[in-house]
Amino acid sequence: MTVLAAQRGDAIAMHELLDEITPYVQRLCGPIALHDAADATQETLMVVLRRLNTLREPAALFGWVRMISIREAVRVARSASRAMPADLPDLPAADDVELATDITDVLRRLAPEQRAVLVLRDIEGFSEERAAELLRIPTGTVRSRLFRARRNFRKAWLTERTTS
Numbered sequence: 001m002t003v004l005a006a007q008r009g010d011a012i013a014m015h016e017l018l019d020e021i022t023p024y025v026q027r028l029c030g031p032i033a034l035h036d037a038a039d040a041t042q043e044t045l046m047v048v049l050r051r052l053n054t055l056r057e058p059a060a061l062f063g064w065v066r067m068i069s070i071r072e073a074v075r076v077a078r079s080a081s082r083a084m085p086a087d088l089p090d091l092p093a094a095d096d097v098e099l100a101t102d103i104t105d106v107l108r109r110l111a112p113e114q115r116a117v118l119v120l121r122d123i124e125g126f127s128e129e130r131a132a133e134l135l136r137i138p139t140g141t142v143r144s145r146l147f148r149a150r151r152n153f154r155k156a157w158l159t160e161r162t163t164s
Helices: 002-007 011-054 058-080 099-108 112-123 128-135 139-163
Strands: none
Touching: 002 011, 002 058, 011 058, 011 099, 011 112, 058 112, 058 128, 099 139, 112 128, 112 139, 128 139
16 A cells, blocks of 8 residues: 555655645645645645654545645645635536636635635535534534635625626
8 A cells, every 4th residue: 555655665655645645635725725725735745744654544544634734724824814804696607717716716805714614614525523623623613614704705706796
């Protein structure tokens, strides 16, 4: 197994492991860290490599990587000070070429903590309890952040669509 070989120091296995997890890390870091997603991805991969020997159960690799990714993405986004919390319309058709740009612009208006909760709940599909575990915050905090994030996203989406 690649994880065990990488833990033993096999350089080829480490490269294979990075090739396997990098797209997943990018998918998690992107909506949270936005323009700093590449930095968050790199930071996550560095933490994974440094701490790989602490992973006790190789089958839990993706869950372990998910926790690190979310924490690093929030940390990078917070330190970049690019979050512009704003009090955040009807979704366009799925084939709308501007949709991805519009969503990114709207997400940028949310605090990193709100983006993290949205990613875990609405993109990854985790329960509030699981999101709370991953973010190391109380379930009530997840609920309140999720409520504010969704409300703010809707408001910003409406603003974006009416001014476009």
